[in-house]
Amino acid sequence: MELKEAKDRFIHTWGTLATQWGINRTMSQIHALLLLSPKSLNADEIMDELQISRGNVNMNLRDLMSWGLIYKQLLPGERKEYFQAEKDIWKAARQIGRERRRRELSPILETMEDIKKQVKDTSPESAEFLKVVNDIYAVAGFADNTLDLVTKAEESWLTSTFMKLFK
Amino acid sequence: MELKEAKDRFIHTWGTLATQWGINRTMSQIHALLLLSPKSLNADEIMDELQISRGNVNMNLRDLMSWGLIYKQLLPGERKEYFQAEKDIWKAARQIGRERRRRELSPILETMEDIKKQVKDTSPESAEFLKVVNDIYAVAGFADNTLDLVTKAEESWLTSTFMKLFK
DNA sequence: TTGAATTTTCAAAATATTCTGAAAGTTTTC
DNA sequence: GAAAACTTTCAGAATATTTTGAAAATTCAA
Numbered sequence: 001m002e003l004k005e006a007k008d009r010f011i012h013t014w015g016t017l018a019t020q021w022g023i024n025r026t027m028s029q030i031h032a033l034l035l036l037s038p039k040s041l042n043a044d045e046i047m048d049e050l051q052i053s054r055g056n057v058n059m060n061l062r063d064l065m066s067w068g069l070i071y072k073q074l075l076p077g078e079r080k081e082y083f084q085a086e087k088d089i090w091k092a093a094r095q096i097g098r099e100r101r102r103r104e105l106s107p108i109l110e111t112m113e114d115i116k117k118q119v120k121d122t123s124p125e126s127a128e129f130l131k132v133v134n135d136i137y138a139v140a141g142f143a144d145n146t147l148d149l150v151t152k153a154e155e156s157w158l159t160s161t162f163m164k165l166f167k
Numbered sequence: 168m169e170l171k172e173a174k175d176r177f178i179h180t181w182g183t184l185a186t187q188w189g190i191n192r193t194m195s196q197i198h199a200l201l202l203l204s205p206k207s208l209n210a211d212e213i214m215d216e217l218q219i220s221r222g223n224v225n226m227n228l229r230d231l232m233s234w235g236l237i238y239k240q241l242l243p244g245e246r247k248e249y250f251q252a253e254k255d256i257w258k259a260a261r262q263i264g265r266e267r268r269r270r271e272l273s274p275i276l277e278t279m280e281d282i283k284k285q286v287k288d289t290s291p292e293s294a295e296f297l298k299v300v301n302d303i304y305a306v307a308g309f310a311d312n313t314l315d316l317v318t319k320a321e322e323s324w325l326t327s328t329f330m331k332l333f334k
Numbered sequence: 335t336t337g338a339a340t341t342t343t344c345a346a347a348a349t350a351t352t353c354t355g356a357a358a359g360t361t362t363t364c
Numbered sequence: 365g366a367a368a369a370c371t372t373t374c375a376g377a378a379t380a381t382t383t384t385g386a387a388a389a390t391t392c393a394a
Contacts, residue, residue: 003293006286010300013278019380021271022189024352035299043371053354058372079362079369089302093310104188111180119173126170132202133177135256143260146317154309186350191382210341220384225342246339246392 007036011050026052027060031069034085040073042080068095094151105144112137174203178217193219194227198236201252207240209247235262261318272311279304 011032018028029050034041041049046057061083064070069092073082086092112133119126119133178199185195196217201208208216210224217224228250231237236259240249253259279300286293 002288003286003290003296006282007296009285010282010296013282017271017274017278020274021267026352036296038295054371055355055373056353059353062372081371087299089299089306093306100188104184107184107187111184115173115177115180118176119170121169123170128205129170129174129177129203132254132256139256139260142321150313150317193382221341222343222385223383226383229342248341 010036024060024063026050026056027063030057030060031064031085034064034070034083035087037085040075040082040084042078042082044080046083067099090154094155097147097151101144101147105140105147108140109137109144112140177203191227191230193217193223194230197224197227198231198252201231201237201250202254204252207242207249207251209245209249211247213250234266257321261322264314264318268311268314272307272314275307276304276311279307 011029014032015025015029019025030046033046033049043054043057043061046052046061047054050057061070064083065072068086070083070085073084075082086095115133116130116137119130178196181199182192182196186192197213200213200216210221210228213219213224213228214221228237231250232239235253237250237252240251242249253262282300283297283304286297
């Protein structure tokens with residue numbers, strides 16, 4: 001079974017790659033599994049497929065929802081909760097960008113602002129220190145803006161391209 | 168001592184922020200310490216300042232050099248190696264962008280290309296799978312390009328601004 | 335050369351993170 | 365309202381990462 005192998009490899013590799021950039025392996029694997037699954041899956045199916053515990057599945061599904069990468073789905077006639085990945089990868093990427101902005105850049109901006117306020121004196125040493133703080137603030141702000149800009153540009157480009165199909 | 172406190176807070180916070188985005192705390196703290204230090208420091212001074220072991224200092228200095236964020240400096244008449252951070256934060260940020268591109272995006276691109284090759288059959292299931300793989304490839308490629316573009320644009324903007332000072 | 339100064343390595347210890355599984359909590363059905 | 369079906373929580377276990385410190389390797393001056 002050729003395709004099954006490729007899918008497994010995808011899921012496995014995705015998990016490994018994720019750890020490289022500070023994301024939990026299991027979370028990535030669940031995300032990959034849902035991305036590849038044509039139908040939405042429930043906790044038991046995920047446990048079974050990835051051979052992990054219920055608690056682990058539950059916790060990581062919660063995390064993935066907080067990233068806006070998967071949705072909970074309630075199927076009629078079913079007690080269990082089913083989960084589905086955002087299949088539009090571009091949308092998912094924008095979501096990741098938005099969250100990383102919020103989780104990584106915002107704290108830097110806040111902290112630098114805070115530290116700036118803390119230093120009151122006007123010695124040359126303080127000025128030198130504040131230069132570093134200000135520069136980091138500026139760089140983080142630039143990154144934040146650029147990411148926002150690119151995300152929005154990409155979105156409207158996609159939208160306009162899509163809209164043209166109906167003209 | 169007001170300034171010392173602020174510096175310590177900066178170093179400490181920088182370390183904590185770093186762990187949030189998958190970077191080793193000590194590595195970030197050493198980087199912060201060197202960023203704030205007017206003169207370059209040797210291993211003993213860093214050990215002393217951050218209260219960490221020699222092996223730890225050595226390993227993280229090596230890592231920071233591989234990121235291109237600090238330089239080794241050989242002072243005349245000194246046996247010890249001294250280390251200095253890249254003080255131009257914009258340059259450092261570009262360096263981080265370049266490395267993250269290489270370490271995070273390149274592996275995704277490579278893996279997706281590889282997996283594409285692996286799937287030979289033409290069933291609808293395979294097609295569906297390949298669509299996901301292709302989409303991820305496209306998104307990663309877009310991010311890679313954009314990051315490169317923004318970095319270069321930012322660099323030349325700075326350069327041209329700087330050059331104007333001499334006109 | 336030699337040996338003192340310094341850097342690097344790496345096995346073991348410490349710490350941090352992730353995972354498990356069973357108990358507690360919730361929701362739905364009858 | 366009670367029991368069944370399911371989800372959530374969380375303390376302890378397992379795993380992974382980071383750190384230590386002493387030994388090995390390297391460098392350099394004499």
